[in-house]
Amino acid sequence: MTSANTLRGAPKLWYRSGMRSVAIASLLATLCLSHNVRAADDASRGAARKLAQAGVEALQEQHYDVASEKLERAYAVLRVPSIALWSARALEKRGKLVEASERYLEATRLDAAVGDAAVQRQARAEAEAERQALLARIPSLTIALSGAPAAATQVTIDGEEWPSALWGEPRPTNPGEHELRALHGAEEVKLKVTLAEGDKRSETLAFQAPATPAPAVVKAPPPLTAAPASTQRTLGFVAVGVGGAGLLVGAVTGILVASRHSDLEGSCNAQHQCDPARQSDIDSYNSLRPISTVALVAGGVVTAAGVTLLLTAPRSDRRTELSLGAASLRLTGTF
Numbered sequence: 083m084t085s086a087n088t089l090r091g092a093p094k095l096w097y098r099s100g101m102r103s104v105a106i107a108s109l110l111a112t113l114c115l116s117h118n119v120r121a122a123d124d125a126s127r128g129a130a131r132k133l134a135q136a137g138v139e140a141l142q143e144q145h146y147d148v149a150s151e152k153l154e155r156a157y158a159v160l161r162v163p164s165i166a167l168w169s170a171r172a173l174e175k176r177g178k179l180v181e182a183s184e185r186y187l188e189a190t191r192l193d194a195a196v197g198d199a200a201v202q203r204q205a206r207a208e209a210e211a212e213r214q215a216l217l218a219r220i221p222s223l224t225i226a227l228s229g230a231p232a233a234a235t236q237v238t239i240d241g242e243e244w245p246s247a248l249w250g251e252p253r254p255t256n257p258g259e260h261e262l263r264a265l266h267g268a269e270e271v272k273l274k275v276t277l278a279e280g281d282k283r284s285e286t287l288a289f290q291a292p293a294t295p296a297p298a299v300v301k302a303p304p305p306l307t308a309a310p311a312s313t314q315r316t317l318g319f320v321a322v323g324v325g326g327a328g329l330l331v332g333a334v335t336g337i338l339v340a341s342r343h344s345d346l347e348g349s350c351n352a353q354h355q356c357d358p359a360r361q362s363d364i365d366s367y368n369s370l371r372p373i374s375t376v377a378l379v380a381g382g383v384v385t386a387a388g389v390t391l392l393l394t395a396p397r398s399d400r401r402t403e404l405s406l407g408a409a410s411l412r413l414t415g416t417f
Contacts, residue, residue: 126159127160130156130160131156133153133155133159134152134153134165136152137149137150137152137153137156137168137169137172138153138168140152141153141168141172141175146172146175147176149175150176150178153168153172156169157169161192162192162193162205163189163190163192163202163203163206164201164202164205166185166186166188166192166205167186167189167206167208167212169185170182170183170186170213171212173185174212177256177257178256179216179219179220179254179257180255180256182216183213183216183217183254186209186210186216187209190209190210192206194206218280219279220254220255220256220280221256221257221277221278221279221280221281222252222253222254222282222283223239223253223255223260223275223277224250224251224252224284224285225237225244225249225250225253225286226249226284226285226286226287227249227264227286227287227289228286228287228289229288229289230264230266230269230289231266232246233246234266235264235265235266236264236265236266237262237263237264237265237287238262238263238265239253239255239260239261240261244262252282256277257279257281258276258277259274260276261273261274262274262275262285264287264289266289269289269290271287271288271289273285314394326385329385331373335373
């Protein structure tokens with residue numbers, strides 16, 4: 083079995099000098115002598131030997147995708163250190179550094195007492211040495227989450243789930259561009275990250291905090307223009323009447339909203355998920371809420387405008403008295 087340095091440093095020289103033939107012959111001899119490997123029948127082992135030979139040849143010709151595909155299939159049938167070593171080298175050439183590291187590790191743990199034990203022990207030793215050299219080149223990525231609870235958020239990297247138990251911990255990641263996606267309810271955060279060999283990166287997936295609604299601002303009525311006293315008083319009475327009706331509507335609908343809210347509380351859980359059978363009641367409750375608010379605000383503004391009209395009506399002998407009770411509004415006097 084040739085060394086990794088020979089493979090990486092001078093592949094064409096290795097080919098011309100005939101070392102490729104030696105390596106392939108050694109591999110085939112090992113497979114032929116692997117009488118302790120009984121996971122496949124003779125025909126399957128024969129096909130695996132041809133695949134392994136073709137994979138090594140493709141690797142030396144720098145056809146890395148073809149080499150990896152063939153060696154992976156051969157390794158699925160004959161799981162011996164020598165094939166594991168070659169398949170790891172092919173993965174590394176394809177930029178699959180994380181997968182190559184795991185395959186090197188597998189090679190070091192496979193049984194060497196098969197076929198030519200010396201060759202298999204050499205394959206295990208080379209796999210360990212090449213893995214140690216590879217580890218420093220593997221980038222790592224660490225993520226954090228903000229603006230959303232971890233228990234209700236899903237994170238994926240390149241479409242594969244990133245378990246929440248590993249958030250905040252460095253994750254070995256292949257070099258290149260990767261897409262992070264975090265999903266919380268209907269809100270989604272996307273982030274693209276490009277890693278070079280040896281990078282150590284940390285990224286935060288940040289959701290926007292829910293916006294706090296601004297308090298309602300009731301604008302004072304515009305300054306009143308001069309008008310005849312009788313007309314102004316008439317407008318004042320009309321405004322007080324309309325405003326009082328608005329306040330009454332707001333109060334009544336407010337009571338209905340409170341009553342329906344109390345009634346619906348038992349039909350919804352802590353996550354605001356409610357019984358579908360109560361949907362019509364929920365829709366009615368949601369419709370009444372804005373009506374109550376608008377009626378109260380509008381009624382108060384119009385009533386205030388009407389009172390202002392009455393109080394400012396031009397008459398020297400006018401006398402007014404405004405009283406406000408818990409459930410009543412009374413305006414008395416002479417105008």
